Amino acid sequence: MSLLDDETLWSSSVVANCDMxxxxxxxxxxxxxxxxxxxxxxxRWVDLCCGSxxxxxxxxxxxxxxxxxDLVDHHVPARDGLSFVVAPVDRWEPAGPVDxxxxxxxxxxxxxxxxxxxxxxxWLAPGGQLVANxxxxxxRRADHSPFGRVLTKALRDNGFSYDTRKRxxxxxxxxxxxxxxxxxxxxxxxxxxxxxxxxxxxYYEPL
Ligand SMILES: C[S@@+](CC[C@H](N)C(=O)[O-])C[C@H]1O[C@@H](n2cnc3c(N)ncnc32)[C@H](O)[C@@H]1O
Numbered sequence: 001m002s003l004l005d006d007e008t009l010w011s012s013s014v015v016a017n018c019d020m021x022x023x024x025x026x027x028x029x030x031x032x033x034x035x036x037x038x039x040x041x042x043x044r045w046v047d048l049c050c051g052s053x054x055x056x057x058x059x060x061x062x063x064x065x066x067x068x069x070d071l072v073d074h075h076v077p078a079r080d081g082l083s084f085v086v087a088p089v090d091r092w093e094p095a096g097p098v099d100x101x102x103x104x105x106x107x108x109x110x111x112x113x114x115x116x117x118x119x120x121x122x123w124l125a126p127g128g129q130l131v132a133n134x135x136x137x138x139x140r141r142a143d144h145s146p147f148g149r150v151l152t153k154a155l156r157d158n159g160f161s162y163d164t165r166k167r168x169x170x171x172x173x174x175x176x177x178x179x180x181x182x183x184x185x186x187x188x189x190x191x192x193x194x195x196x197x198x199x200x201x202x203y204y205e206p207l
Contacts, residue, residue, distance in 0.1 A: 003184055003203055004185055006090055006111050006186075009186045009188060014109065015071065015109045015200070017198060020105075021051070021105070022074065023052050024054065026054075026059055028104075029102070029104055032104050032133060033104065033131050034131075034168060037059065039064045041063040042063065042099075043064045043100060044094075044096075044097070044099050044100070045064065045065070045067070045098065045100040045102070046066075046094055046100070046120075046123070047067070048069050048103040048106055049070055049089060049104070049105070049106020049110070050068030050069060050075065051070060051104075052074060052075055053075040053082070053084060056068050056076075057076045057082060060079060061081055062081050063081070064081050066082045067083050067094065068085070069084070069087055069092050070084070072086070073086040089116060090110060094123055097125035097128070098124060098125065099125050099127070099128045100128060101120045101123060101128070101130040102130075102131055102132065103131075103132035103133065105133050107132055107134050108135060108195065109199065109200050110200070111202055113134070113138065117130070117134070117160070117171070117177075117179070118178065118179055120171075121160070121171040121177050122176050124173020124175070126173060126174050127173065129170065130170060130171040131169070132168070132169050132170075134162070134167060134168065134169040135193050135194060136164075138190070138199055138200065138201050138202060139181075139202050140201050140202065140204070141204070141205075142184065142203060147181075147206075150206070152164065154180060158177040158179055159171060160177065180206060182204060182205045182207055183202065183203070184204060184205060185203055186201065186202050186203070187201040
């Protein structure tokens with residue numbers, strides 16, 4: 001099977017799918033992430049694959065710094081405390097440490113999902129939190145089989161938490177985790193995942 005490189009994936013119809021929900025508000029983010037998203041004054045929040053940024057606009061205040069990052073330039077207007085970056089999350093990184101990194105139903109479309117988790121965890125300030133929807137069955141071996149428990153064990157062994165029922169991955173900073181998998185490429189013909197939307201399978205070789 002030929003796997004897609006990042007540039008080809010970013011222009012794939014699965015990643016550009018107009019039926020995916022890009023409009024969640026803050027209540028939807030709380031529901032998906034299972035937390036209250038209460039922002040202390042001074043909080044620096046990065047939301048990867050932010051979609052329209054509606055949730056971010058609802059949370060925005062003068063005393064917090066919120067950055068939304070998405071491939072597509074379709075976000076609500078920026079304002080004090082809220083900015084947007086139009087970029088692939090695979091290549092972007094913040095200028096300094098952050099207190100909260102979220103990715104709400106974005107990893108399903110990313111090629112190197114594990115590489116993004118490792119990089120995002122490394123951005124966290126002490127006590128900072130990373131939380132993301134993550135379907136481990138989207139991470140595959142060359143023979144197409146999912147890594148399943150091998151992956152959840154590797155995540156936990158390297159400081160991540162994984163809630164199998166909610167399909168949520170999290171990490172508390174600071175840290176520079178590593179995961180023993182080498183990324184080979186992506187498949188955008190994987191079909192729908194548990195969200196009902198077509199998703200991207202990501203292929204790895206165990207190290
Ligand atoms: C299902 S939507 C979720 C949007 C938002 N988080 C929400 O819940 O409303 C997934 C988003 O991921 C973005 N996306 C997919 N791959 C991306 C990538 N490699 N870099 C940046 N954004 C990406 C898509 O453009 C889309 O806006």
